[in-house]
Each structure stands twice: as C-alpha cells, then as structure tokens.
Amino acid sequence: MAATATSPTPAALGALTTYDAHPQAKAASRLDAAAVDFEAVFLTQMMQSMFSGLGDDGPLGGGPGTDAYRSMLADQYGRSVASAGGVGLADHVRSELLSLQKGS
Structure with a gap:
C-alpha cells in the first residue's frame, strides 16, 4: 500500500508554528498579573x-461556618x-518590580 500525502490541518499547522514572538510582552503580562495579585492579597487582608x-452581625453572621465563609467573602472582595x-x-508594585528587573 502506497503512502498518501495528506496536508496538515490548520490547527496542526498552528501547533507546529506556535512560538513566542514577544517574550517581553509575556513577561510584562506576568509582571502585571503579579502586581494585581499582590494588591488583591493586600486588599483581602x-x-x-x-x-x-463584626461578631455575629453583618454578612454571614452567626453559625458554625461564619469564619470560613467570611474569609472567602473577603478574598472575593x-x-x-x-x-x-x-x-x-498595583501600579506602584509594577513600577518597583520593573526597576528591580532593570537593576536600577
């Protein structure tokens, strides 16, 4: 049986030619995400x-799971x-992280 040549699908071509054309953009997006995550942790605290x-007053007041649910609520807020x-x-954290990366 002879081997038949088949053309790859567009999805397969995309997988073959996928590369990171802009590593600085990827690093910047990770840096932005880290700065926002830091701010989220600070705000959660x-x-x-x-x-x-609040004691038993306020959101999710009373009951055995109050502390657990309040911590989840604070995290979401x-x-x-x-x-x-x-x-x-996050803006200040981002600029500080950039200056640390540049070594200045």
Missing part, C-alpha cells in the same frame, strides 16, 4: 480586618476590587 469586629482597578497599589 484589609477586608478580613474589617470583618473581624479583595480580588474584585483589585481586578477593577484597585486602590493604585
């Missing part, structure tokens, strides 16, 4: 401090605020 004085632009901390 602030939210948890705000919830600590922190992530939401950071992803929506935050309080400006």
Whole structure:
C-alpha cells in the first residue's frame, strides 16, 4: 500500500508554528498579573480586618461556618476590587518590580 500525502490541518499547522514572538510582552503580562495579585492579597487582608469586629452581625453572621465563609467573602472582595482597578497599589508594585528587573 502506497503512502498518501495528506496536508496538515490548520490547527496542526498552528501547533507546529506556535512560538513566542514577544517574550517581553509575556513577561510584562506576568509582571502585571503579579502586581494585581499582590494588591488583591493586600486588599483581602484589609477586608478580613474589617470583618473581624463584626461578631455575629453583618454578612454571614452567626453559625458554625461564619469564619470560613467570611474569609472567602473577603478574598472575593479583595480580588474584585483589585481586578477593577484597585486602590493604585498595583501600579506602584509594577513600577518597583520593573526597576528591580532593570537593576536600577
């Protein structure tokens, strides 16, 4: 039986020719993500401090799972605020990380 030549599918061609044309862009997006993640963690800690004085009042008040659910709620609040632009901390973290990368 003779071997027949088949042309690769466009998806296969894309997989074969996939390479990172802009490594600086990829590094910048990772740097941006790290800065936003840092701000989210900071905001989460602030939210948890705000919830600590509520006792059984406020969101998710009372019950055996209150502390666990409040920490998850604070985490979501922190992530939401950071992803929506935050309080400006990510911009400062980003610029500091860039200056550290440049060695200045």
